[in-house]
Amino acid sequence: MSKGKILVTGGTGYIGSHTTAELIEAGYEVEILDNLCNSKVEVLDRIEKIAGVRPKFYDVDLRDAEKLAGVFKSGGFDTVMHFAGLKAVGESVEQPLRYYENNVGGTINLLECMQEYGCKKIVFSSSATVYGVQDTPKYVETMSTGGTISSPYGKTKYMIEEILKDVTVADSAFAVTILRYFNPIGAHRSGLLGEDPNDRPNNLMPIIMKVAKGEIGELTIFGDDYPTPDGSCVRDYIHVVDLAEGHLAAMEQMGPGVQIYNLGSGAGTSVFEMVKAFEKASGAELPCRVIGRRAGDLAEFYADPGLAKEKLGWEVKLTVDDAMEDTLRFLRTSA
Ligand code: NAD
Ligand code: WQD
Numbered sequence: 001m002s003k004g005k006i007l008v009t010g011g012t013g014y015i016g017s018h019t020t021a022e023l024i025e026a027g028y029e030v031e032i033l034d035n036l037c038n039s040k041v042e043v044l045d046r047i048e049k050i051a052g053v054r055p056k057f058y059d060v061d062l063r064d065a066e067k068l069a070g071v072f073k074s075g076g077f078d079t080v081m082h083f084a085g086l087k088a089v090g091e092s093v094e095q096p097l098r099y100y101e102n103n104v105g106g107t108i109n110l111l112e113c114m115q116e117y118g119c120k121k122i123v124f125s126s127s128a129t130v131y132g133v134q135d136t137p138k139y140v141e142t143m144s145t146g147g148t149i150s151s152p153y154g155k156t157k158y159m160i161e162e163i164l165k166d167v168t169v170a171d172s173a174f175a176v177t178i179l180r181y182f183n184p185i186g187a188h189r190s191g192l193l194g195e196d197p198n199d200r201p202n203n204l205m206p207i208i209m210k211v212a213k214g215e216i217g218e219l220t221i222f223g224d225d226y227p228t229p230d231g232s233c234v235r236d237y238i239h240v241v242d243l244a245e246g247h248l249a250a251m252e253q254m255g256p257g258v259q260i261y262n263l264g265s266g267a268g269t270s271v272f273e274m275v276k277a278f279e280k281a282s283g284a285e286l287p288c289r290v291i292g293r294r295a296g297d298l299a300e301f302y303a304d305p306g307l308a309k310e311k312l313g314w315e316v317k318l319t320v321d322d323a324m325e326d327t328l329r330f331l332r333t334s335a
Contacts, residue, residue: 002027002028002029003026003027003028004028004029004078004079005028005029005030005031005075005076005077005078005079006023006028006029006030006031006077006078006079006080006081006251007030007031007032007033007071007075007077007079007080007081007119008020008023008030008031008032008033008055008080008081008083009032009033009034009062009080009081009082009083009084009110010033010034010039010082010083010084010085010125011030011032011033011034011055011081011083012032012034012036012039012040012041012043012044012057013034013038013039013083013084014039014184014194014195014196014197014240015083015125015181015184015240015243015244016032016034016081016083016084017039017043017046017047017193018188018193018240018241018243018244019081019083019243019244019247019248020032020047020051020055021047021050021051021188021193021244022241022244022245022247022248023081023247023248024047024051024052024053024055025050025051026248030053030055031055031056031057031058031071031075031077032044032055032056032057032058033057033058033060033062033068033071033084034057034058034059034060034084035059035060035061035062035084036059037086037198038086038087038197038198038199039196039198040196040198041057041059043193044057046192046193047193049190049192050188050190050192050193058071061106062084062102062105062106062107062109062110063101063102063105063106063109064109065109065112065113068109068110068113069113069116069117071113072113072114072116072117072119073117075117075119077117077119078119078121079119079121079122079123079251079254080110080114080119080121080122080123081122081123081247081251082107082110082122082123082124082125083125084106085102085103085106085107085125085156086098086099086102086103086153087153088153088199088202089129089151089153089154089202089296090151090202091153091202092151092152092153092154092156093151093152096152099152099153099156100152100156100159103153103156103157103160104156104159104160104163107124107160107163108163110122111163111164111167115167115171120171120173120174120175121174121175121251121254122164122174122175122176122177123177123179123247123250123251123254124160124161124164124176124177124178124179125179125181126157126160126161126178126179126180126181126260127154127157127180127181128180128181128182128183128236128262128264128301128303129149129151129153129154129157130145130146130149130154130157130158130161130180131143131144131145131180131301132145132146132147132148132149132150132154133148133298134301137234137268137298137299137300137301137302138301138302138303138304139180139262139301139302139303139304140262140304140306140307141180141260141261141262141304141307145158145161146158146162150296151296161178161260164176164178164258165258168256168257168258172256172257173256174256174257175254175255175256175257176257176258176259177250177251177254177258177259177260177261178258178259178260178261179246179247179250179261179263180260180261180262180263180303181238181243181263181264182235182236182237182238182262182263182264182265182301182302182303183203183204183235183236183237183238184237184238184239184240184243185204185205185237185238185239185240185320185323185327186205186239186240186241186318186322186323186324186326186327187240187323187326187327187329187330188240188241188326188330189241189326189329190329190333191326191329191330191332191333191334192330192333193330194326194327194330194331194334195209195240196334204235204271204274205237205274205323205327207219208274208275208278208286209327209331211286211287212278212282212284212286212328212331213331217287218287218288218289219275219286219287219288219289220288220289220290220291221271221272221275221288221289221290221291222271222291222292222293222294222297223290223291223292223293223294223297224272224290225293226293226299226300227299228270228299228300229270230270230272230273231272232270232271232272233270233271233297233298233299233300234268234269234270234299234300234301234302235268235269235300235301235302236264236265236266236267236268236269236301236302236303237265237269237274237320237323238263238264238265238303238316239316239318239319239322239323239326240323241318241326242263242265242316242317242318243263245314245317246261246263246308246312246314249308249312249313249314250308250312250314253311253312259311261307261308261311261312262303262304262305262307262308263303263305263308263314264302264303264305264316265302265303265305265316266302266303266304266305266306266316267302268300268301268302269320273320274320275288277320277321277324278324278327280321280324281321281324281325281327281328282324282328
């Protein structure tokens with residue numbers, strides 16, 4: 001018997017697909033809603049290969065309130081895991097209205113349906129970006145948010161967090177868990193799932209993958225003059241399978257009101273160290289060139305993951321080296 005029925009929005013995407021596989025393997029029934037704007041329907045075959053069950057799929061856009069209501073009418077969901085959203089920071093600066101409409105507008109439609117059809121548990125994919133600029137690089141959940149966010153993308157995450165908090169004030173039966181991810185990387189150990197964006201990627205790992213495949217000539221490293229040990233920026237890279245397990249742990253501890261957790265490793269890795277780790281795993285040199293700083297980049301930040309460990313019993317098990325090995329397996333499988 002299923003342990004519960006979960007609707008995963010954005011479930012054919014990078015993090016949603018890994019989480020779906022973990023949920024099915026843990027005994028949950030999962031249905032996926034995605035408009036496929038940044039993922040492919042073939043991901044469903046791959047989830048089936050891994051978990052033995054093909055999740056029911058709705059090719060629906062969250063902004064289509066009528067179709068969304070149809071999903072909830074027949075759904076009977078216990079919980080929604082809400083991954084769907086646009087996530088390219090630079091693009092959001094050029095197209096702010098598209099980001100607010102898709103991410104904030106889509107979430108409002110989703111919450112309205114949840115309210116109407118009596119599904120009152122939601123786990124939301126937020127981001128370390130909501131902390132903005134802080135005095136120290138180690139981000140803890142009690143820090144202020146929203147004040148110094150540099151992109152419309154980041155502001156959509158902050159706005160959605162605030163909307164979710166207001167919803168629980170108005171309806172005390174609502175249970176909200178906000179997960180602030182640091183920098184997800186890696187792929188499923190089977191090599192069947194990984195990050196495969198439809199457009200040109202912006203994040204470090206998918207760009208490294210494209211350079212390794214020869215689709216991009218070189219990795220341009222954004223600055224080597226930061227006040228960090230080797231001059232390049234430092235981030236907290238978290239393996240996507242650890243992240244998926246964090247969702248499971250968080251969902252199983254949900255109660256009324258709002259809970260907020262950082263999901264990160266607590267350790268920082270520089271861009272140069274990421275390049276070295278990839279080269280070690282692949283055995284080949286990665287063409288790189290240092291160029292100037294990218295606007296908006298912070299020198300260094302990483303998670304304080306203590307709260308998730310204390311309350312959820314969750315912490316990362318996998319390393320950056322594991323992520324590189326799994327990424328290479330995904331590259332070979334998807335080639
Ligand atoms: P992704 O692009 O791979 O997955 C998002 C999915 O949502 C895609 O499959 C896309 O087709 C779908 N989608 C987008 N808008 C939709 C809409 N209006 N209706 C239906 N489906 C829609 O991204 P991801 O890396 O898996 O990220 C998942 C979530 O985690 C996003 O909300 C993202 O902002 C957040 N997040 C990601 C990172 C990261 O670095 N990957 C870090 C922090 C937070
Ligand atoms: C990582 C490091 C770059 C590309 C963003 C969002 C954040 C979250 C994760 C969603 C940085 C360097 C990158 C390249 C490089 N996403 N880099 N050359 O900026 O830490 O975080 O993604 O919520 O909100 O802001 O991630 O992968 O873009 O960059 O040198 O071609 O790699 O300078 O230090 P970032 P990233």
